[in-house]
Amino acid sequence: MTKILQLANVSKSFTMHLQGGIRLPVVNGATFHVHPGECVVLAGPSGTGKSSLLKMIFGSYRCDKGQILLRHDSQVTDIASAGPRGVLALRRKSVGYVSQFLRAVPRVPTIDIVAGPLEADGIMPAVACAKAGEMLSRLNLPDRLWQLPPATFSGGEQQRVNIARGLLPERPLLLLDEPTASLDAVNRAIVVDLIQQKKKQGAGIVAIVHDDDVRAAIADTLVDVTAFSKAA
Numbered sequence: 435m436t437k438i439l440q441l442a443n444v445s446k447s448f449t450m451h452l453q454g455g456i457r458l459p460v461v462n463g464a465t466f467h468v469h470p471g472e473c474v475v476l477a478g479p480s481g482t483g484k485s486s487l488l489k490m491i492f493g494s495y496r497c498d499k500g501q502i503l504l505r506h507d508s509q510v511t512d513i514a515s516a517g518p519r520g521v522l523a524l525r526r527k528s529v530g531y532v533s534q535f536l537r538a539v540p541r542v543p544t545i546d547i548v549a550g551p552l553e554a555d556g557i558m559p560a561v562a563c564a565k566a567g568e569m570l571s572r573l574n575l576p577d578r579l580w581q582l583p584p585a586t587f588s589g590g591e592q593q594r595v596n597i598a599r600g601l602l603p604e605r606p607l608l609l610l611d612e613p614t615a616s617l618d619a620v621n622r623a624i625v626v627d628l629i630q631q632k633k634k635q636g637a638g639i640v641a642i643v644h645d646d647d648v649r650a651a652i653a654d655t656l657v658d659v660t661a662f663s664k665a666a
């Protein structure tokens with residue numbers, strides 16, 4: 435089967451300019467791949483570079499070395515060397531990202547936050563809103579909250595808005611950074627179902643998951659990031 439994502443020898447250090455230019459090596463030689471329908475879980479203790487790897491795949495962090503090859507629509511793009519416009523184009527078409535915390539524009543109602551990416555995909559606003567409502571209902575977010583901006587929502591409510599927004603658009607690669615960290619058992623199980631459904635539909639997934647049960651339910655492959663956390 436053709437891989438959707440291939441990382442080859444990806445390395446990154448942070449340079450702390452305000453701390454006398456101290457160099458902090460974080461990832462060295464990360465190499466792994468993801469097939470369509472496969473969920474790769476990044477494992478390893480805190481501080482080994484799991485989130486940094488996800489951010490490099492999403493193009494938020496530059497890597498110092500290596501390749502991050504993404505295949506979509508029979509084209510292969512190296513995210514590691516793509517410019518800002520290239521990264522934005524990949525995000526619009528190919529890569530979805532669910533971060534642990536919701537970062538939303540102030541005063542925008544929840545329903546519009548969730549429907550926004552669908553509208554950007556060209557779906558009619560009324561249809562996008564209906565789909566957003568279905569997803570929010572599935573995630574047990576009461577409809578009395580849909581017209582409110584999520585700034586004052588609880589941690590678990592905000593995380594469900596984030597998940598709805600990240601999982602609703604169809605993207606062949608999904609990046610999930612602790613998507614169930616603030617959820618109760620019922621909602622955790624719903625998110626596990628949604629992730630399994632995405633896998634069945636053929637999405638490749640790279641996830642960071644600390645919960646053992648969630649990891650067991652979704653992971654096909656574990657990648658131990660400690661193997662890549664030694665200094666170059």
Ligand SMILES: Nc1ncnc2c1ncn2[C@@H]1O[C@H](COP(=O)(O)OP(=O)(O)OP(=O)(O)O)[C@@H](O)[C@H]1O
Nearest residue numbers: 448449458460478479480481482483484485486487
């Ligand atoms: N923007 C940044 N500037 C400087 N250092 C950073 C930056 N982002 C991450 N780091 C450092 O890189 C290291 C790895 O952080 P990262 O968040 O990738 O680890 P992690 O494995 O995801 O940890 P956790 O499981 O605790 O979330 C840490 O030492 C962190 O301080």
